[in-house]
Amino acid sequence: MIKLFRNIRQNLLNEGKTSKYFKYAIGEIVLVVIGILIALQINNWNEKQKEQGKEQQILISLREEFKQNIKELEFDHDVNLSCINAIVMLLNFDETKSFETKTIDSLIGKIFNFATFDARQGVMNDIISSGNLELIKDSNLRYVLNQWTGELDDYEDDAVIRREYWINNVPPILYKFLPLRNADATMDREDYKRDILIPRIQVPKSNYDEFLSSLQVDNMLFDYYMNQSFVTTNEELIMTFLKETLELIENNIKQ
Template sequence: MIKFFRHIRQNLLMENQTSKYFKYAIGEIILVVIGILIALQINNWNEKRKESKQETTILKSLKNDIQSDLKDLNFEIDFKKKMIIKYANCLDILTDKKEGTKADFFRDFKSILQIGGLTLNVTTFNNLQNNGELKLITNKSLADSIVGYYNTDYQGWETALRDYTRNNFAPYLLEFDYVPPHDIELIEPQLQAFLEQFSENIVDYKKAQQPLEAYKNNYMIINMLRYKSRNILGLLAAYTRQKEYAINLNNSIDDYLKKIND
């Protein structure tokens, strides 16, 4: 093709048809420019198609993370509701709103040092931030919602619950009463298999325990139960908001994926 155009140019020059030569040269330049523009357009189209595939992959990965978060949220919400019921029962016994023995009281009270907590699946989101790939999500409203989902306020409630339990309640309770082995497993479940390796004489020192009346007359324990219950109620509300956010975000991602892939 190049030889063909060169041959035409040479013929025009040899025939001294200068005006036709210049017209031809301009036409050739225009053809070259058009060719370059077409190549650039094809390249841009290929890049956009590549980015669209990346966007789809990213959103599907985020969707999987959010669905996993929903399972964890449902578990934590159910777990915290049970804790509230247990502590309400403890307070009813301690304030004589209902009758109960020490065994009845401790059946619910023995979980008092448990904390639990939610850990969002942030691997995909962190990678997007670190690699600067959040910009691949072209829907700005959806991108903002994703950033908002991973920057919510439930961690503040968890920190308050954890710090109060570890720094205030645990030291006081462990000094106030002897905790028998069957209660230790509920304070720290991970220790159970370890404790089972030891004989009963090593694990249980058979120390005397405080009577139920001592708990009833202990304002510190009553107030701790009240405080922890309020804290868990706040955490439950935060978890519920996070769950609603997760459901809405999951649906938004679904709708957007259908739109861009139709």
């Protein structure tokens, strides 16, 4: 093609058709420019297609990570709600009425049974560290995803405070009155299976009476209730965030 153009220009010069030569040269330049512009458009289109493909892969990975986080948080939240309900029952327990010691053992087992949500952030961390967050075209979704780590901060702080309080206060007080092995025997969680179960032991019912009437125990239970309440409240906020963000992700995935 280039050789053909060269021959045409040479023939025009040889024939002395200078004006036609210049017109032809200008036309040739225009054609070259148009060709370059078309090539750039094609290249830009290809790059855009590649970016859209990467964006879709990112969104699909985020969808799976957020779904997994919702599933795990639902499980942890149910465990913590069961713990709170057990604390409330102990705080409101009427020890003047007849009761089975196994009932108290079961409630103690539940207050020992709390969970901490450990969010999966592998995909999100990779997206941020690689700078690929900018590939997500939806500015609202980008903003929300940038808030994800901050949403976890308050929860993690409260979870640490709850754990520290539990370690330093709950077992030491309970050990004075009740056998922990009896409470452990009542625990029934899918993620807490033991090959060996330690048998229950009998202790005087007066131990349970003293436990239920102790002001120290009452204060401990109330403090624990407050700490656990902050955790479960934050779990509900995180759950709302996760579900709303998942909806945004779903809306940006091309079916």
